[in-house]
Amino acid sequence: MQDLTDGVARFQRDVFPAKADLFARLATHHTPGTLFIGCSDARVVPELITGTEPGDLFVIRTAGNLVPAHSPEPDAIAASVEYAVTALNVKDVIVCGHSACGAMTALAHGHDLTDAPAVASWLRHAHASVARTAAAGDVPALVRHNVAAQLANLATHPSVARALGQGRLALHGWVYDIPTGRVEDVTAGRATDLTAGTALAA
Ligand SMILES: [Zn+2]
Incomplete structure (x- = not known):
């Protein structure tokens, strides 16, 4: 401390x-241009890896960078997404996965989560990602599939669906590699290394 x-x-x-x-x-x-949804992992620091200043990013961090699909129940993540899209009018949303993610590792390897029931329950939001990953134990593949799955979940939120329909919002999937610092854009199945300075704007 x-x-x-x-x-x-x-x-x-x-x-x-x-x-x-x-x-x-x-x-x-308070006029951030981007909603950044990353993992709670201490090694993934949104402002650091994007070179942004205070005020630039509206940030949501959850275990495994999971975004539950829209539901009628009260939901802190849904409220933050809705606020970013409708009140702050962000132009871009990034879902950023990362290498060596504890949440994805637990799922890929089927870890026993009996002593962590809240974690086990939360990770159900990644079950579709697991189902899409052909090889059990392939954490990097699961990380990528999970980014895609969470982007799909995002699009079920009415505020996001509306903004997408109006053409005023773009969704991006990234994967951050901890040992190299590289960031890959994996939106819609492409794999582009952003480290060379590729523009974010679609
Ligand atoms: Zn993680």
Whole structure:
């Protein structure tokens, strides 16, 4: 914990003054252009891997970067998606999977989750991804299939479906590779290395 309090002091002393103008503007403006949905994994840091500043990304992080399909029940993720798309009018949504994902590894290898019933229940949102992955134990393939499946789930949310129909929203699937830092665009089955600086805009 001491590391974190030291970090807060460092932020106040070194980081904040250098960006004072940005933070002053952000005090009254919240206009992110992108909704980034990533895994809760501590190694996947959206702002770091996209080189973005505070205020640029609206972020949802869940175990396994899972987005449940639309349902009538109250749902924190659905509320955040709806807010980003209808109130903030984001232009892009990225679902970002990553290498060595604990959630995908547990599914790919059929880990016993008896002692983690909440995790087991949550991961059911990836069962379609598992079904699509031909080889059991193939974590990289499952990570990719899962990104595609979560993009499909996203499209079941009325706010997303409406924005897609109006042509004012684009969905993107990414996979981040932890040991190399590379990001691959896997939208609609393509595999494009973004590390060379490919533009995000569709
Ligand atoms: Zn993960």
